[in-house]
Amino acid sequence: MSRRHVLGIRVLGGPMFLGAIAAALATSATAGFMTVTAGLLAVGAALAAAARLPRRPSAAGRLRLAVAGYSAAVTAVYRGPVVDATGWWWPLETFAMVALLVPTVRGTGSRNRTVVCAAVQALAIVVLPLRIGPYLAPPSDPAETGVLCLVWALLAAGAIAAGGYLRGLDARRSRAIAAQRRRQRLEVACDLHDFASHDVMGVVVLVQAARVLAQEDPARAVELLPRIEDAGLQALAAMDRTVRALNEDDGLPHGDETGHRPKPGGDDRHELVHRGGGTDGGRPAEGGAGSFRAEGPLGGPPRTAVPARPGHRARDLSELSELAARFTRTGTVAAGLDVDAEALDGLPGEVSTLGYRIVVESLTNVRRHAPTAAAVSLVVRRGPHQGRPALHLTVTDTGAPRSAPRSTPVPARSQSGTGLAGLTARARALGGSLTAGPHGETGWQVRVALPLRRMTAADRGPRDRKSPAAEETTTV
Secondary structure (H helix, E strand, O other), X not given: OOHHHHHHHHHHHHHHHHHHHXXXXXXXXXXXXXXXXXXXXXXHHHHHHHOOOOOOHHHHHXXXXXXXXXXXXXXXXXXXXXXXXXXHHHHHHHHHHXXXXXXXXXXXXXXXXXXXXXXXXXXXXXXXXXXXXXXXXXXXXXXXXXXXXXXXXXXXXXXXXXXXXXXXXXXXXXXXXHHHHHHHHHHHHHHHHHHHHHHHHHHHHHHHHHHHHHHHOHHHHHHOHHHHHHHHHHHHHHHHHHHHHHHOOOOOXXXXXXXXXXOOOOOHHHOOOOOOOOOEOOEOOOOOOOEEOOXXXXXXXXXXXXXXXXXXXXXOHHHHHXXXXXXXXXXXXEEEEEEOOXXXXXXXXXXXHHHHHHHHHHXXXXXXXXXXXXXXXXXXXXXXXXXXXXXXXXXXXXXXXXXXXXXXXXXXXXXOXXXXXXXXXXXXXXXXXXXXXXXXXXXXXXXXXXXXXXXXXXXXXXXXXXXXXXXXXXXX
């Protein structure tokens, strides 16, 4: 219920409650003070519940419990008389008590407390006919009074069922919001892992090289300082982009049920969120000053294109040459690029974005695990994959034993699950493949094949229909 509706109920509820007070004053002499006050309290509490007053759930629960307790007490001590005015207040109190039972069952308190409060209110509703039947003139038959109690019990059961249904909807909504927030955290973790860690590792490698050179050739160590600064600016820019993505209203959920909604039965690994970048160390990056594409779930239609501000990086394979140059500039290993003509033209957005992330992760792993590698080669080709046209990416480091000791060890990092294992699952979700393993005697190679057209259900074989999590993945 929106705030406007709540405000309208509060505006209308005031005059309605004043009318109930006037009716109570006019009928209290004939209907009896206890009956009138019980009905008036029930009506006032029902109007307050509809207007969401009091604001604190605990206070509202105590109010409903007090009204039910007073109603049951009046039923226990009331001995007549039953006149026409009493007959009007009796059903009014009944409907108000039924309306109060629904929010009690729906409430988000503990289950035991909800059961106790609902039982008290239901009991107060069920015994209400005992306030009327025995004191009619002539008194009603006990069987008729019992039937009325049974009907009132059905009313209470209906209110409990309605409240339970709404409670279930609230629980599912809370779980959906929690899942959306988890996806947001996972997206942020993937962004930081895929981009910021790449530049931070460059800083670490350069600082380690500078420490070694400072003892042998201080002048060369000083020459590394601008490169360290550049790598640090890259890392800051990556983190700034992530923070800005959290603060911008880009269609993701912000604590409510609006915005981006997860697919029913969806899986985190089947989404690849592509965001626009920030500035590239204070300088515009090549190929990133136009606009970027915000991709939807893998295999689905892209989200609405969002124009990028000047200086934004595309974060896809259009930036591959700048990525290779930046890797060489901010580290101690040279990266060579071998791209076929038109290999990167007209790529689907999800393929271009995922390919870029895989290259970034592969280069980061080279810095972490192959610090003494002589060179890194990036090869991009187009060719068939399982009978469909595909983009083939190969990242290979060569030239030095992987067991060569570091002068300074890299700090140990916990496995986050967002490295090549997660990217392998995403590649498979597109109908492609990702493999990583030793290459030659001293190198390591990552090979990726990403189909250029969307996989349909008819294209999937029995193996493809398996969950990527259930298949063995290759990690570095």
